[in-house]
Amino acid sequence: MAEVLSEFADHLRLEKARSAHTVRAYTADLRGLISFAGARGVPLTGIDLALLRAWLAEQTRRGAARTTVARQVSSAKTFFAWAAREGIVDDDPAIRLQAPKAHRVLPAVLAPEQAADAVATAAPDGADTDDPIALRDRLIVELLYSSGIRVGELCGLDLDDVDDDRRVLRVIGKGDKQRTVPYGTPAAAALDDWRRRGRPALATAASGEALLLGARGGRLDQRMARTVVHRATAAQGTEIGPHGLRHSAATHLLEGGADLRVVQELLGHSSLATTQLYTHVSVERLRAVHDQAHPRA
Structure with missing residues (x-):
């Protein structure tokens, strides 16, 4: 076996x-x-x-x-x-096996101001710090929220996956599918600070072309990236992981008027039904605001 x-x-x-x-x-x-x-x-x-x-x-x-x-x-x-x-078994006994329908749970998301505060918490001194770990941690939170990419995609980024002129990332997602994802101006500043003052301080012969590095110079481990995000968001009262930042990015894009299919492409979802979950999050927020603010709610 x-x-x-x-x-x-x-x-x-x-x-x-x-x-x-x-x-x-x-x-x-x-x-x-x-x-x-x-x-x-x-x-x-x-x-x-x-x-x-x-x-x-x-x-x-x-x-x-x-x-x-x-x-x-x-x-x-x-x-x-x-x-x-492969001829290992004569017949496929699982061909009629059915999976239970999973409960669709609305994901926890940060408010836009909480997301901004989480970035600041990841590197308390902001861009003025010379601590390479602080510069890296700021970039981790900034890129995850700005681009909505998965934590595995973040850790897999190489230096040449960053296109500064167009301000986009080349990302290898699930199923080895490649897509292009834009990132914002604050993320561009964090990237510049990391590559100029952070990465050179940690880089070793083992670093290769990895964009993000661990304390010993190897490619950043996903577990460390998760720890950074949990620590940064816990201070905002809603502790979430990298996937929560991805949820937040998608929700804020839709609330800002982005087309559902554009968000699907940005997130790398193979099915539009997966992306549609975020519309429910936005509706829940609208209802909460209505209940709180309208005199006849």
């Missing part, structure tokens, strides 16, 4: 262009499924639809979220479709 899962992981990485996070999650799901089947004396080739449903029911009984169960369904369907093509 270890060899089969290793081959499946290669399939996900090389043919499906799935992220390292997705590969880890899918293979972990499958190890859990195989363990569940093995405890019942069922080999891989004996797994059927009934056993798959029993496995998912067990996950639900243990308190797994709908989103987690939905991912486990995707893991099983992707694996067995591949295994059937």
Whole structure:
């Protein structure tokens, strides 16, 4: 089974262009499924639809979220479709397996003034500091909010992915899809400060072309970027992570009059339905303001 899962992981990485996070999650799901089947004396080739449903029911009984169960369904369907093509199993038992509908939760977002304060909190001395970590942390929050990119996309940026003349970033998103994303004037200033006074102080032979660096000179780790964002936003009373800044950017774009399809392109959503979630956030805000401000609300 270890060899089969290793081959499946290669399939996900090389043919499906799935992220390292997705590969880890899918293979972990499958190890859990195989363990569940093995405890019942069922080999891989004996797994059927009934056993798959029993496995998912067990996950639900243990308190797994709908989103987690939905991912486990995707893991099983992707694996067995591949295994059937490769002749590892005779038939695909997951072809009729269905995922539960996930609850759509309105994301927490910052108000525009909170987002501005979060940037200031990330680097208290602003552009006047000579501390390379402070300059980097300011840029992390500024770029995530200004461009709405994912934290993985941020950490994957190289120096030549920045087009100063057009003020855009070249971003490699999910599925290795490339898109161009603009950023604002404050982010441009933060970028300039980081590249002139911050990055040279941290750069080593191991830095390569990475735009953002860790304290030891290697490419910035996503966990550190998340820590920076959580620390900066906690001071605003609404602690959120990088994805919350992405939610905030999308919401503020729509509230400012941006077209939904433009926001879809900026965020790199494959489906417009995903982007439409942010319209609900804007409506909720409008309703809250109406309830508070209108004399006959």
